[in-house]
Amino acid sequence: MSDYQLPKVWESPTSMGGAWGGLNQPTAGARFEQKLPRGDKPFQLYSLGTPNGIKATIMFEELKELGVTEADYDLYKIAIGDGDQFGSDFVAINPNSKIPALLDQSGDTDIRVFESANILLYLAEKFGKLIPTDSAERTEVLNWLFWQTGAAPFLGGGFGHFFHYAPEKIEYAINRFAMEAKRQLDLLDKELASKPYIAGAEYSIADIAIWSWYGRLAQDKIWDRAGIFLNVKEYKNLQAWTEKIAKRSAVKRGLEANYKPINNSL
Numbered sequence: 001m002s003d004y005q006l007p008k009v010w011e012s013p014t015s016m017g018g019a020w021g022g023l024n025q026p027t028a029g030a031r032f033e034q035k036l037p038r039g040d041k042p043f044q045l046y047s048l049g050t051p052n053g054i055k056a057t058i059m060f061e062e063l064k065e066l067g068v069t070e071a072d073y074d075l076y077k078i079a080i081g082d083g084d085q086f087g088s089d090f091v092a093i094n095p096n097s098k099i100p101a102l103l104d105q106s107g108d109t110d111i112r113v114f115e116s117a118n119i120l121l122y123l124a125e126k127f128g129k130l131i132p133t134d135s136a137e138r139t140e141v142l143n144w145l146f147w148q149t150g151a152a153p154f155l156g157g158g159f160g161h162f163f164h165y166a167p168e169k170i171e172y173a174i175n176r177f178a179m180e181a182k183r184q185l186d187l188l189d190k191e192l193a194s195k196p197y198i199a200g201a202e203y204s205i206a207d208i209a210i211w212s213w214y215g216r217l218a219q220d221k222i223w224d225r226a227g228i229f230l231n232v233k234e235y236k237n238l239q240a241w242t243e244k245i246a247k248r249s250a251v252k253r254g255l256e257a258n259y260k261p262i263n264n265s266l
Contacts, residue, residue, distance in 0.1 A: 017167035023083055028095065034087025037262055038105070039074030046076045046090060047100035048259070051156065051213045051222060052116040056100040058208050058254030059120050059130070065250040068127050070106065077259035084262065116212075117149045120205040130205045141199040144206035152213045154180045164223040178230065181217075185235050188214055192237035196244075207245060215242040 012026045038044055043060070047053040063071035078084040078099050085097045094101040094114035102113040102122075113122045121142075124131040132138045158177035162170055188210070191198060199206045213222070218238050220227025233239065245251055 018165050020081075020165060021167070023081075023086075028097065030088040030091040031083065031086040032088065034084075034089045035263065036087070036089035036093075037074075037076060037260070038103075039260075041072045041074045042070055042104065042106035043073035044076070044103040044105060045073050045100060046078050046093065046102075046262075048078050048080055049255070049257075050080075050099065051152070051216055052098070053100050054216075054254055055116045055208055055212045056102065056119050057257040058212065058251050059123055059205065061250035061253040061257070062208070062248075063123065063127055063129055066129050068129060071123065071127060075257055075259050076262050078262070115149075117145050117209055120209055121145065124205045130203070130208070132202065132204070137200060137202075141204045141206045144198050145209050148206070148209040148213065151184050155184065155213060155217070160223050160226070163226055163229065181230055185214065185217075185230065185232065185238060188241075189235035189238045192241045197241070203245075207241075211242065211245045211251075214238065215245055218242040219246065 015021060016024050036044075036046060045056055045060070047056055049057075057075065060071055060073050078090060078101075080099060084090065085094075085099060090101060091097055093103055093112045096114065098114070100114075100116055100119060102119050104111040104113060104122075104126075113119050121131070123129075131141055154177060159174075159181040162173040162177055166173070188198070195201065197203050197207050198210055215238075216222050217227060217230070218232045218235065219242060220232065227233075
């Protein structure tokens with residue numbers, strides 16, 4: 001049992017410990033001046049190959065696969081372990097300091113787009129691809145897109161953190177979030193028993209969003225041995241869907257995208 005006692009008012013510890021403890025602060029905003037590079041492509045994507053980050057690169061590659069030549073992008077690496085996401089230019093695009101962040105410079109005025117699900121939705125609506133026009137079908141895609149935004153924090157910030165990143169293994173926390181992760185996996189497995197894609201008959205941005213987290217987990221490619229720990233092989237419908245999407249040429253290109261380096265400071 002822990003001997004931790006709740007204080008009356010919480011104060012930030014001098015050190016959190018763990019893989020990301022040194023980056024955590026209880027305040028938002030830029031921590032240093034930064035000049036992010038810009039290329040000449042219509043879209044400037046600042047990201048990293050994390051489950052949230054790959055959503056954007058997969059989306060761009062899917063659009064190009066569909067013949068949308070205007071969906072060209074420059075891709076820059078935001079090394080979150082080094083704190084690039086706290087630079088002034090990045091914070092100007094995403095005040096929440098999370099990747100991916102997108103700048104659409106194709107029009108008269110630059111448009112910033114942040115939150116990975118919103119990037120998918122923005123691009124889908126801009127080009128009329130990977131989202132249905134029928135109201136009921138579109139709503140079902142959005143149901144699952146927003147499901148992913150609400151569910152994944154329990155998987156990543158909950159299970160993944162306590163299973164992989166936390167400086168100590170806390171049985172209660174691991175059990176709590178492993179239980180929720182298994183429930184989510186079971187939900188997807190049951191849904192995929194009766195349809196080829198998560199929102200129905202057609203591949204959509206909902207599949208991109210969910211595959212980037214749950215498909216990669218089903219492949220045991222997030223956190224060391226997490227797939228074994230959660231016995232992901234038992235979810236046969238999820239496994240079949242995962243493999244089908246993994247075979248897509250655009251998905252392969254999105255995973256293999258080349259990130260250009262940035263120069264952190266002015």
